[in-house]
Amino acid sequence: MGNRPASTAHLAMLLEVAGTPKPGNVDRHRDLSDLGFEHFLAGAVGARPGLVAAATGDRVGAAFETAIAGMAAATDRNTHFGTLLLLVPLVAATDDGTIAPAATERVVEDTTIADAADFYRAFDHVEVAVGDPPADAPDLDVRRGSDAVSAVESRGLTLLDVMERSTPGDGVAREWTTGFERTFETAERIRSGDGSILDRAADAFLALLARDPDTLVQTRHGEAVAREVTDRAASLEDGSREAIEAFAADLVDRGINPGTTADVTAAGLYVALTRGASL
Amino acid sequence: MGNRPASTAHLAMLLEVAGTPKPGNVDRHRDLSDLGFEHFLAGAVGARPGLVAAATGDRVGAAFETAIAGMAAATDRNTHFGTLLLLVPLVAATDDGTIAPAATERVVEDTTIADAADFYRAFDHVEVAVGDPPADAPDLDVRRGSDAVSAVESRGLTLLDVMERSTPGDGVAREWTTGFERTFETAERIRSGDGSILDRAADAFLALLARDPDTLVQTRHGEAVAREVTDRAASLEDGSREAIEAFAADLVDRGINPGTTADVTAAGLYVALTRGASL
Numbered sequence: 213m214g215n216r217p218a219s220t221a222h223l224a225m226l227l228e229v230a231g232t233p234k235p236g237n238v239d240r241h242r243d244l245s246d247l248g249f250e251h252f253l254a255g256a257v258g259a260r261p262g263l264v265a266a267a268t269g270d271r272v273g274a275a276f277e278t279a280i281a282g283m284a285a286a287t288d289r290n291t292h293f294g295t296l297l298l299l300v301p302l303v304a305a306t307d308d309g310t311i312a313p314a315a316t317e318r319v320v321e322d323t324t325i326a327d328a329a330d331f332y333r334a335f336d337h338v339e340v341a342v343g344d345p346p347a348d349a350p351d352l353d354v355r356r357g358s359d360a361v362s363a364v365e366s367r368g369l370t371l372l373d374v375m376e377r378s379t380p381g382d383g384v385a386r387e388w389t390t391g392f393e394r395t396f397e398t399a400e401r402i403r404s405g406d407g408s409i410l411d412r413a414a415d416a417f418l419a420l421l422a423r424d425p426d427t428l429v430q431t432r433h434g435e436a437v438a439r440e441v442t443d444r445a446a447s448l449e450d451g452s453r454e455a456i457e458a459f460a461a462d463l464v465d466r467g468i469n470p471g472t473t474a475d476v477t478a479a480g481l482y483v484a485l486t487r488g489a490s491l
Numbered sequence: 492m493g494n495r496p497a498s499t500a501h502l503a504m505l506l507e508v509a510g511t512p513k514p515g516n517v518d519r520h521r522d523l524s525d526l527g528f529e530h531f532l533a534g535a536v537g538a539r540p541g542l543v544a545a546a547t548g549d550r551v552g553a554a555f556e557t558a559i560a561g562m563a564a565a566t567d568r569n570t571h572f573g574t575l576l577l578l579v580p581l582v583a584a585t586d587d588g589t590i591a592p593a594a595t596e597r598v599v600e601d602t603t604i605a606d607a608a609d610f611y612r613a614f615d616h617v618e619v620a621v622g623d624p625p626a627d628a629p630d631l632d633v634r635r636g637s638d639a640v641s642a643v644e645s646r647g648l649t650l651l652d653v654m655e656r657s658t659p660g661d662g663v664a665r666e667w668t669t670g671f672e673r674t675f676e677t678a679e680r681i682r683s684g685d686g687s688i689l690d691r692a693a694d695a696f697l698a699l700l701a702r703d704p705d706t707l708v709q710t711r712h713g714e715a716v717a718r719e720v721t722d723r724a725a726s727l728e729d730g731s732r733e734a735i736e737a738f739a740a741d742l743v744d745r746g747i748n749p750g751t752t753a754d755v756t757a758a759g760l761y762v763a764l765t766r767g768a769s770l
Contacts, residue, residue: 226532
């Protein structure tokens with residue numbers, strides 16, 4: 213059934229936002245100032261047609277733009293941009309209930325200039341926090357949205373090319389160029405962990421944050437803050453629940469949102485569920 | 492688009508379980524002993540094909556059985572039986588983005604013996620807490636599931652007939668036989684309330700519980716307990732958040748779960764969202 217991977221991806225999005233504590237992110241116990249739990253539920257439902265498109269053979273870029281358009285229409289906010297940029301190729305690479313790095317790499321390698329154009333068009337639907345474009349290519353600024361499509365086309369860039377240009381400063385793009393390495397590692401951590409899947413998702417989030425600085429935090433707050441957050445996460449990996457909750461409260465108070473780490477957590481949940489992880 | 496009502500119903504299920512405090516129920520802040528938040532998320536995703544079937548013209552009974560089969564396959568639990576028994580006819584009655592009591596009454600009046608048979612078959616998929624059958628019709632015990640279908644057929648009962656036999660002891664059946672009166676009232680309360688939709692859903696739940704004893708509590712714990720719960724809810728309608736949270740903790744401790752009230756809340760959310768309620 214073509215919709216099975218779409219349903220699994222959809223559930224991964226819901227479980228990701230419900231897992232708690234996920235320091236600095238909306239979770240079962242915390243909202244951000246203008247971004248609530250309800251927006252993540254609605255964003256996940258709105259994005260679903262794009263996931264179905266990915267599961268039923270639509271081009272990766274087109275499916276992604278469909279997902280973002282639906283998310284934005286449902287919430288008027290960006291809840292899942294990075295998450296969907298990971299889930300769409302993973303869903304497209306899922307075959308007969310199986311997902312593996314090699315198939316995922318094939319999907320991203322097969323992306324075309326048309327997929328890159330779709331990706332740029334997705335920025336027309338919603339405001340996304342991104343870094344500045346490379347100095348040699350201001351015409352490729354993703355914030356230009358569809359206005360940048362002609363530049364993408366004249367340079368002949370595929371969507372994978374666009375992702376390569378964003379690595380390593382963007383942790384989502386890095387997954388595209390590394391065979392979704394952290395995604396698959398996270399999936400195994402979720403499958404082998406203890407507790408409910410919500411607890412295992414929260415543990416996986418902290419483990420990811422402890423290993424690599426969050427690139428959304430880097431973009432918004434600079435490398436020093438991102439490093440501080442990662443060091444504190446590392447110090448808490450075997451810490452008490454209370455200490456992790458205090459860290460979570462502190463990040464929310466300071467407006468520090470490791471959103472890329474949440475994106476990889478959702479992608480890891482998708483792979484884990486596809487591979488039979490229990491609730 | 493046929494899937495629009497299905498998506499709205501799906502979102503209503505997610506918002507219902509997230510609203511807090513909903514005393515005695517799984518909500519954003521509470522799990523029950525063998526029934527967690529993650530099961531409600533998975534149950535809502537699993538039920539979706541049945542909602543799509545209802546939105547695209549499948550028979551009400553068949554769509555309901557599809558929804559229950561999907562829910563049970565995803566969770567091995569009963570998370571949404573009563574909720575889906577309300578949402579399926581509401582989705583079927585939604586036409587061009589409009590839902591009204593008259594159309595809903597037509598849908599339930601048009602149900603057939605085949606729909607009743609499907610309803611009984613749905614009990615094969617999952618264990619549901621129900622009262623004893625009428626003394627004059629032990630062969631119609633829903634707990635017999637598909638084994639009761641021949642009795643349903645030989646008596647010539649439609650699904651609406653079955654619901655009439657369950658009223659007034661079952662608050663879900665009562666909606667079927669009263670033009671979904673409490674559902675539409677709840678929708679207007681949610682549309683006109685204050686706060687986020689999660690807060691408005693929780694307020695609507697308490698208002699419903701304060702007005703009528705929950706029939707699931709009646710079935711499991713008797714009328715006196717159901718009455719006590721309703722009296723306490725009524726005393727708290729203008730109470731402090733702390734007092735309502737204490738009530739919620741007490742009901743969870745005592746294993747008292749006003750699940751029918753949650754079902755009507757979800758149905759009210761569906762109507763409210765269809766009528767343009769904001770998040």
